Amino acid sequence: MTTGTPIHVFVPNTDQRGGDYSEMAKAYRPSHADATYDFKYGVRAVQGGGRSSARETIGRVAAGALAKKILKLKSGVEILAFVSKVHQVVLPEDAVDFETVTMEQIESNIVRCPDPEYAEKMIAAIDKVRIRGDSIGGVVTCIARNVPRGIGSPVFDKLEAELAKAMLSLPASKGFEIGSGFAGTDFTGSEHNDEFYMDEAGNVRTRTNRSGGVQGGISNGEIIYFKVAFKPTATIGKKQNTVSREHQDVELLARGRHDPCVVPRAVPMVESMAALVLMDQLMAHIAQCEMFPLNFSLQEPIGMASSASELAPNLS
Amino acid sequence: MTTGTPIHVFVPNTDQRGGDYSEMAKAYRPSHADATYDFKYGVRAVQGGGRSSARETIGRVAAGALAKKILKLKSGVEILAFVSKVHQVVLPEDAVDFETVTMEQIESNIVRCPDPEYAEKMIAAIDKVRIRGDSIGGVVTCIARNVPRGIGSPVFDKLEAELAKAMLSLPASKGFEIGSGFAGTDFTGSEHNDEFYMDEAGNVRTRTNRSGGVQGGISNGEIIYFKVAFKPTATIGKKQNTVSREHQDVELLARGRHDPCVVPRAVPMVESMAALVLMDQLMAHIAQCEMFPLNFSLQEPIGMASSASELAPNLS
Amino acid sequence: MTTGTPIHVFVPNTDQRGGDYSEMAKAYRPSHADATYDFKYGVRAVQGGGRSSARETIGRVAAGALAKKILKLKSGVEILAFVSKVHQVVLPEDAVDFETVTMEQIESNIVRCPDPEYAEKMIAAIDKVRIRGDSIGGVVTCIARNVPRGIGSPVFDKLEAELAKAMLSLPASKGFEIGSGFAGTDFTGSEHNDEFYMDEAGNVRTRTNRSGGVQGGISNGEIIYFKVAFKPTATIGKKQNTVSREHQDVELLARGRHDPCVVPRAVPMVESMAALVLMDQLMAHIAQCEMFPLNFSLQEPIGMASSASELAPNLS
Amino acid sequence: MTTGTPIHVFVPNTDQRGGDYSEMAKAYRPSHADATYDFKYGVRAVQGGGRSSARETIGRVAAGALAKKILKLKSGVEILAFVSKVHQVVLPEDAVDFETVTMEQIESNIVRCPDPEYAEKMIAAIDKVRIRGDSIGGVVTCIARNVPRGIGSPVFDKLEAELAKAMLSLPASKGFEIGSGFAGTDFTGSEHNDEFYMDEAGNVRTRTNRSGGVQGGISNGEIIYFKVAFKPTATIGKKQNTVSREHQDVELLARGRHDPCVVPRAVPMVESMAALVLMDQLMAHIAQCEMFPLNFSLQEPIGMASSASELAPNLS
DSSP states (O other): OOOOOOEEEEEOTTTTTTTTTTTTBBBTTTTTHHHHHHHHHHHOGGGGGGGGSSSHHHHHHHHHHHHHHHHHHOOOOOOOEEEEEEEEOOOOOOOOTTTTTHHHTTSTTTTTTHHHHHHHHHHHHHHHHTTTTTTTEEEEEEEEEEEOOBBBSSSSHHHHHHHHHHTTTSEEEEEHHHHHGGGGGGSSSSHHHOOEEEEETEEEEEOOOOOTEEEETTTOOSSSEEEEEEEHHHHSOOOOEEETTTTTTEEEESSSSSOOOOOHHHHHHHHHHHHHHHHHHHHHHHIIIISSSTTTTTTOOOOOOHHHHHHHHHHO | OOOOEEEEEEEEOOOTTTOOHHHHHBOOOOOHHHHHHHHHSOOOOGGGGGGGGGGHHHHHHHHHHHHHHHHHHHHEEEEEEEEETTTEOOGGGSSSOTTOOOOOHHSSSSTOOOSSHHHHHHHHHHHHHTTTTOOOEEEEEEESSOOOTTOOOOOOTHHHHHHHHHHHHTTTTTEEETTTTTGGGSSSSHOOOOOOOOOETTOOSSSTTTTTTTTTTEEOOEEEEEEEEEOSSSSSSSOEEEEBBBBEEEEEEEEEEOOOOHHHHHHHHHHHHHHHHHHHHHHHHIHHHISSSSSSTTTTOOOOOOOOHHHHHHHO | OOEEEEEEEEOOTTTTTTOOOTTGGGBOOSSHHHHHHHHHHSSOOGGGGGGSSSGGGHHHHHHHHHHHHHHHHOOOEEEEEEEEEEEEOOOOOOOOTTOOOOOOHTSSSOOSSHHHHHHHHHHHHHHHHHHOOOBOOOOEEEEEEEOOOBOOOTTTTTTHHHHHHHHSSTTTTEEEEEEEGGGGGBBBBBHOOOOOEEEETTEEEEEEEETTTTTTTEOOOSEEEEEEEEEESSSSSEEEEEEEEEEEEEEEEEOOOOOSSOHHHHHHHHHHHHHHHHHHHHHHHIIIIISSOOOOTTOOOOOOOOOOOHHHHHOO | OOOOEEEEEEETTTTOOOOOOOTTTTHHHHTHHHHHHHHHOOOOOGGGGGGGGGGGEEEEEHHHHHHHHHHHHHOOOEEEEEEEEETEEOOOOSSOTTTTOHHHTTTTTOOOOOOOHHHHHHHHHHHHHHHOOOBOEEEEEEEEEETTTTOOOSSOOOHHHHHHHHHSSSSTTEEEEEGGGGGGGGGGGHHHHEEEOOOSSSSSEESSSSTTTTEEEEEHHHHHHHEEEEOOSOSSSSSSEETTTSSSSSEEEEESOOSSSHHHHHHHEEEEEEEHHHHHHHHHHHIIIIISSSTTTTOOOOOOOOHHHHHHHHHO
């Protein structure tokens, strides 16, 4: 390997907006979108990462806030995400009750983990890498309660496929699993299948929920839950070998502020993208299946607003 | 729980096409699309599962075969998938060399695992559940070699997002991870980042490939690799509790043939969907970025055919 | 001009399906898609014209039949098209009452013109060119009664824009005009504007309908009406100069059956495409505007089915 | 008819931006989008018309300027529109030579008519209605020279269909015709067909161009030309009967500035939308047909840029 010329790169910082980005233009940050944007477009926005910055998601979160409100008003849908892993600190599966967990519990600490004990461990893990100028990633778990039965599509646009695309479109995400996910492959079919039963209210329900609320691409009325993996932040404060835009081997040392763990900040992004997917699918479902229901004894129409006072005032 | 009325359900079988499906219409198979199709549409195709059957993917595989051929001719792209896990038999990460693995190795055994020793173990695992009338799932790993740099999009339609959607649209898939995926969250940024270097041919390359060939939604020229989790087949030969279409608790015993492990059969589906995604993105890239390249020193144009003889004869 | 080599081209004929198309492959029929398909694809389906044949519209008409039925059941929408011009025989504007014209009147003769007197003139015009081996075109007028107010979109996807695209996608169509259309440019604004008034049922109505039922891209509750121009059939039985696929000047004489005037056959195509556009827009409208009505005193919700018996039985 | 209560409505005026719009909110302007926006959304932007204002087209014109530049650089495409009718002043068909007309000729007068004599007549016609507080419409003709052969699609997305949709999406447009259009129905097929011949450069050409440069949905290399009808401006300075938002019959007298004829201002909108359609289709064509040409002797590849210096500098 050629010995690299040292390059000191300045990373944007809210306190130093006027900083000098000229050096940053010279080196490709490892595992960042710097190089691929140049490969594709031959041009990129150096300041702040341009479209590759997680700031891009602000529009998604704004739209998601509206979608969440409408879903709640229309069908009582509640979407909540929380941090379930930071580096090697793993929140146990049974530490959170999907039926009862609240936003208050999630927002009670800075890492957005509803379990206070594990929140402390996660915060400690982040502090540990921060002082070393390093970074760590983690996992966000998302649940959606009260999603109507029948939302989604049977083939290409399966509900889990739409959710997977939405989540992998978030910066730094590298994995998605719904229901039992990868761990579900450790089971046999007889262990894994979710048996149906009739509940006291006369609804078809499942006793277990390894399906994660989706079967055959369509919601079954159980809680939808899935996990998203986020890699460690690419921009770190440690010296790295890389190449410059001029194709020279160089050493890079990022200066300025950088975030050692973006996972807690991904929580509202995950919730918002889930809300946008569900809202889109709900709109499609109502247009496709509720204008002309074929069999009311099997379908459960979500229905339209019956009066202005029912919905409109709550949207303002 | 109400004691279920026993229902014996007949599962379609290539030897008994004329079989009686009337009983199958009565019970919802656990973890199958039976119930959700009824919730959504109020009607479903009982025979063979209709659109929820993996037979639906035949069109995808046909189209994928063309896409693979074109990608190969145009850019030398090679797409190969193989089984890397069956139930609890896990192919070690280092057992397969992504640079050199061949389709011959993969197709040398019935489970489509390129390592003969692990192939035997997987076959044994499948045989074990077959005789019990049970089923198992597993994981398919897919690689794409020689994908040009610059394929993909920076925001919503990231290459990994398109791949994730494509894979989660396959029947029985429950998870997707690209590059280091979920396991990548165990690393720090300094351990995880893929350092860039200039190779002897003057190309920007990375020393490691935890990114899985994609950074910021766009291919970086390294091998693209990802994994897809497939749950155990829902239809099994063991008695299960469930409910009927008429909302009665019943016992279900599927009769007829059923497949104890569909994972080997998912291999061509995964390859085909990967090829279709890459083909779509390649077409978009050429239209968007190669008609009007901005900076040839950074971009690497894929280019157009220069003569009819170059391509046309090979497509027939 | 080079003197062309005579080529006799055989045109498909329902009585002679086994006919020899080899000659047809040699010459480009003037004003047909023969040449442009070759320019674009380098290959074309010679037999029957492939996708350029009006037979392609069979799927549109089948889907349109369903859409018409649903629109009728849901909102009482009635879509009727008829021939209003054949060559130089022009049906006077006031010969047809858009409020009362029926399908029976339209279907009472072979040219699908609701006025018997003009139907006779049109039939005579067609007979006249048939015996000469020539062809003629004409105009189809389409009306849609009882379209709910509020259907359409305000900017790119205006209802008239969707209709225009749908109509210009029909083979041989060369023009589209809605409401007063091109003739509306002869009026001043004070002559052309449709004054609003409140009718006895308390609905906002217009006294005239030069808008053709659409204002600002959105339906206003009046009858939607538009016209579509169809050029004379390109394939004729008279000798024409043209060029061959091998770029030689040739003379072409089409043999076999050809249709001297396709305009009456375009009537169901026009109706079907109108129904598909309206159905799409109705579905979008219900999803976008009726799930969350903002102001019931201004909007007129179309509403959902309130019982299975209301709709389902009628769709079977 | 109920005697209307007089309402004086203020129409926005660049000199009086702070004007009082409160009265305008009360009455629906005849033939304007006022009423339909309320029917659909239950809410509308009163000031300036919101999305129904032609100001909305600014983004289209900005994007169109780029598309025109790229089309010119890539394929020498020239797109020019001009006013060919204002009220009852009709520019004769032979007054403009499509082969040679220039932007300078078009821009030489305020009505954007390339014939000075008719421009004067049009200006006089507009002046005449302006003083009466009335309005008039007209027709814009658009031509596109040097469009490559093979651009467009054979079925739903025919080039003429895309153009028709684009034009009918412009405010106040009521009609579209390509090539011979509605007048083409006066001809027989033998009179109307465009005979092919080989020109001296060895290209397949047509002697006439009644097709308007498009056959079977695909460009044939001749000049594309079409016409768009624009109705008289809805907002006028004369008293009109209408209804208020509260469903009362009222009289409306618009105050403030209003434009008596928007047709000259529609010229750049028409050019821009044509450029955007052609650009989209060119991109699709290159991706679909030029990556893998099937028959070079029939197709005429447009080709990719062969060097950065060829294109990039000209785009800045």
